[in-house]
Amino acid sequence: MPNAICRNRRLSFTARGILLHLLSLPDGAQEDARTLADRNPGVGRKGVANALDELEAAGYYVRRTIRDPETGRVFTVTDVFDLPQTQGSPVPASPGTGGPGVGNAGKLPSGVKDSSKNLGKPLPSPSVTKVQAPAAPAREGVQKDEPQIQEAARALGRLEAADARLLLSRQQVQELAPLAAQWLQNGASAVEITDALVQGLPATVHSPAKIVADRLTRKLPSPRRRWAEYTDCSDCRRPLPVGRSGQCAVCAGAVPHPDLQALAADSAPDPFVTTCASEIRAAMRARLGAAKEVAA
Numbered sequence: 001m002p003n004a005i006c007r008n009r010r011l012s013f014t015a016r017g018i019l020l021h022l023l024s025l026p027d028g029a030q031e032d033a034r035t036l037a038d039r040n041p042g043v044g045r046k047g048v049a050n051a052l053d054e055l056e057a058a059g060y061y062v063r064r065t066i067r068d069p070e071t072g073r074v075f076t077v078t079d080v081f082d083l084p085q086t087q088g089s090p091v092p093a094s095p096g097t098g099g100p101g102v103g104n105a106g107k108l109p110s111g112v113k114d115s116s117k118n119l120g121k122p123l124p125s126p127s128v129t130k131v132q133a134p135a136a137p138a139r140e141g142v143q144k145d146e147p148q149i150q151e152a153a154r155a156l157g158r159l160e161a162a163d164a165r166l167l168l169s170r171q172q173v174q175e176l177a178p179l180a181a182q183w184l185q186n187g188a189s190a191v192e193i194t195d196a197l198v199q200g201l202p203a204t205v206h207s208p209a210k211i212v213a214d215r216l217t218r219k220l221p222s223p224r225r226r227w228a229e230y231t232d233c234s235d236c237r238r239p240l241p242v243g244r245s246g247q248c249a250v251c252a253g254a255v256p257h258p259d260l261q262a263l264a265a266d267s268a269p270d271p272f273v274t275t276c277a278s279e280i281r282a283a284m285r286a287r288l289g290a291a292k293e294v295a296a
Helices: 013-023 033-039 044-058 147-157 170-185 190-198 208-218 258-267 271-295
Strands: 061-067 074-080 228-232 239-241
Touching (some): 013 044, 147 170, 170 190, 170 208, 190 208
Antiparallel strands (some): 061 074, 061 228, 228 239
16 A cells, blocks of 8 residues: 555545555445444444545545446446546656665576676666557547546556556656557556556566556457446436536426326326227117117
8 A cells, every 4th residue: 555545644544544445455345335334333424424525525535326228227336546536637757766786696506597798788778768569559539638548647657556667657658558548448447457467477577668568458358338427416316417417307397207207197097998988888878779769
């Protein structure tokens, strides 16, 4: 965990503790304010709710309301981040590297090739090495400043925090961002990108940029089904499409309430019953007329 979270004095101790607990959980864990309060009775539901509001305001805790277009089911997806997520947050600058350390040369084990003859050759600096990354597939309407490119660049800039061997320069991040943006377009998250790039690395990483470019290209996931995103009505909390704010059609008075619509449908006469009643009355009139003729 980054020390910046534990030492962030703008957050309360409760908010910091809940954030560290949520970051330690695996993806897909079922945790909300109620379950957190039930498992930590000393804090209470009100304290947990206030702490989550702190984290949401600081950008660590992001909630999204989503509706399945096939089943119509509405549910909330929560994303927790170890860095604040703001709309215009820049790509974190990569820390500089120090000079090489000098150690005592020991005796090589038997069977190991002596490579001391290469020690005098200067190694290329990662900050000036050009990344020969495969060209990303062209997409219509893609701009360099689009949100997916920015989010991909932030994810690549944080790789060094997950594994110090994946240190990328700012130029390398900019060159690799379109490849990572393909993952986001196909439905992958920034956490999934980090896991795919960090897991199973070799013991020695000579060219972090080339490894990242190879994995981003080779492990690109297939496009996933996109879920429709919704926000809440300001009055009744009914789901509204993302981008539309304010009241829903029912609260605005443009559409009758669903309960009134159901009541009107129940009170409407059934055409089948009405037709049968008309036929019965016609038959009774015919019999009554026949009976009068017989009596006459």
